[in-house]
Amino acid sequence: xxxxxxxxxxxxxxxxxxxxxxxxxxxxxxxxxxxxxxxxxxxxxxxxxxxxxxxxxxxxxxxxxxxxxxxxxxxxxxxxxxxxxxxxxxxxxxxxxxxxxxxxxxxxxxxxxxxxxxxxxxxxxxxxxxxxxxxxxxxxxxxxxxxxxxxxxxxxxxxxxxxxxxxxxxxxxxxxxxxxxxxxxxxxxxxxxxxxxxxxxxxxxxxxxxxxxxxxxxx
Amino acid sequence: xxxxxxxxxxxxxxxxxxxxxxxxxxxxxxxxxxxxxxxxxxxxxxxxxxxxxxxxxxxxxxxxxxxxxxxxxxxxxxxxxxxxxxxxxxxxxxxxxxxxxxxxxxxxxxxxxxxxxxxxxxxxxxxxxxxxxxxxxxxxxxxxxxxxxxxxxxxxxxxxxxxxxxxxxxxxxxxxxxxxxxxxxxxxxxxxxxxxxxxxxxxxxxxxxxxxxxxxxxxxxxxxxxxxxxxxxxxxxxxxxxxxx
Numbered sequence: 001x002x003x004x005x006x007x008x009x010x011x012x013x014x015x016x017x018x019x020x021x022x023x024x025x026x027x028x029x030x031x032x033x034x035x036x037x038x039x040x041x042x043x044x045x046x047x048x049x050x051x052x053x054x055x056x057x058x059x060x061x062x063x064x065x066x067x068x069x070x071x072x073x074x075x076x077x078x079x080x081x082x083x084x085x086x087x088x089x090x091x092x093x094x095x096x097x098x099x100x101x102x103x104x105x106x107x108x109x110x111x112x113x114x115x116x117x118x119x120x121x122x123x124x125x126x127x128x129x130x131x132x133x134x135x136x137x138x139x140x141x142x143x144x145x146x147x148x149x150x151x152x153x154x155x156x157x158x159x160x161x162x163x164x165x166x167x168x169x170x171x172x173x174x175x176x177x178x179x180x181x182x183x184x185x186x187x188x189x190x191x192x193x194x195x196x197x198x199x200x201x202x203x204x205x206x207x208x209x210x211x212x213x214x215x216x217x218x219x
Numbered sequence: 220x221x222x223x224x225x226x227x228x229x230x231x232x233x234x235x236x237x238x239x240x241x242x243x244x245x246x247x248x249x250x251x252x253x254x255x256x257x258x259x260x261x262x263x264x265x266x267x268x269x270x271x272x273x274x275x276x277x278x279x280x281x282x283x284x285x286x287x288x289x290x291x292x293x294x295x296x297x298x299x300x301x302x303x304x305x306x307x308x309x310x311x312x313x314x315x316x317x318x319x320x321x322x323x324x325x326x327x328x329x330x331x332x333x334x335x336x337x338x339x340x341x342x343x344x345x346x347x348x349x350x351x352x353x354x355x356x357x358x359x360x361x362x363x364x365x366x367x368x369x370x371x372x373x374x375x376x377x378x379x380x381x382x383x384x385x386x387x388x389x390x391x392x393x394x395x396x397x398x399x400x401x402x403x404x405x406x407x408x409x410x411x412x413x414x415x416x417x418x419x420x421x422x423x424x425x426x427x428x429x430x431x432x433x434x435x436x437x438x439x440x441x442x443x444x445x446x447x448x449x450x451x452x453x454x455x456x457x458x459x460x461x462x463x464x
Contacts, residue, residue, distance in 0.1 A: 145383070149367060149383060149384060150367070153370050154370065159367065159370055162363045162366055163363045163366075163384060166360050166391075167387070167388070169352070169356055209387050212383055216376060216379040216380055219376065
């Protein structure tokens with residue numbers, strides 16, 4: 001059931017490619033705005049690059065959160081999925097995995113290209129990819145809690161942002177800390193390990209909170 | 220003997236808790252007011268001038284109790300919301316909703332008074348160290364809880380959704396509390412521990428009196444607010460029409 005659900009979500013996302021690509025373009029545009037706003041001085045750009053890339057990734061993934069459960073909630077499929085004998089935890093995990101592949105993985109792939117815009121070295125680009133690779137699943141899975149809590153509400157997008165951004169802050173700190181460490185020449189290992197730990201803990205506990213929130217929202 | 224024991228569960232019904240809360244309020248409000256007056260007097264007039272900080276340290280008598288109450292009230296809110304969710308108890312969720320506003324106000328006061336203290340003492344209005352950042356996150360969590368509850372029309376769904384959010388966020392409170400041990404940063408470590416205290420006795424007395432004042436005040440104001448919430452939610456109930464307003 002898990003594999004089927006992931007595959008189904010991937011196919012559905014493929015049929016609405018425009019939504020997915022919008023997230024990627026948002027990421028690209030936001031990261032491009034900062035050099036335009038702050039000035040093209042190379043040293044400044046290198047200093048702000050970790051934070052800018054990470055904040056843009058955060059905002060882009062927040063925009064896409066409504067898509068995890070939104071479509072299924074509207075046509076009633078979500079209610080049926082929650083009612084199946086399989087644990088809702090697995091349903092959530094499957095949907096989050098599909099959402100990550102569709103919405104976050106493109107960000108991970110594009111991010112090194114954007115890092116070049118900021119003049120980052122090759123080592124730093126690798127660390128950008130690695131930190132986003134570890135961090136974006138956390139963003140998806142923690143964001144799913146916010147998405148489940150705000151299903152079907154008016155102004156759900158803004159509310160999701162308000163709920164989920166405080167929980168995103170540790171991921172942001174660890175992720176951009178890793179990239180910053182590699183830019184300044186020290187080892188990003190500690191930050192990446194912390195990110196990995198956050199990933200493990202959130203993958204364990206967040207789907208449980210999300211499934212509780214789904215049961216509340218769907219009733 | 221069994222008809223002498225108080226049936227506490229009777230007070231889980233809003234109709235029974237409402238008059239009880241009304242009777243309890245003066246017992247908390249009056250001591251809170253008295254303790255505030257004594258605490259401010261001791262803190263601002265009796266406690267000696269600090270060797271390094273001069274007079275500006277006195278705002279700590281507001282900052283420390285406010286910070287403590289902000290954290291403590293979040294935990295209480297999470298517990299009440301959890302009880303309301305697990306046992307389907309309306310009154311517990313109403314208590315959580317009542318606590319949220321007070322907790323948010325205290326956290327805001329602690330952030331503002333902390334900045335006011337920090338400017339003379341550290342030279343800056345704000346630093347991004349672990350304790351300040353996680354207290355800011357606590358503020359956002361309170362605001363998120365209040366917004367979530369106010370944006371869901373169905374009251375019971377709002378209660379349960381708020382409970383999930385409160386419980387997910389409760390991890391932040393130990394982070395705030397232990398952040399000064401785990402990370403070395405500008406914000407000082409614990410001055411008052413179980414074994415010793417590193418400040419003058421009158422300062423400690425003022426701090427503890429203000430803490431007690433804030434705590435008792437919180438109880439009083441939460442009881443007042445929960446009565447309003449009961450009145451608002453139970454509008455249709457017949458007992459409300461009969462109760463003295």
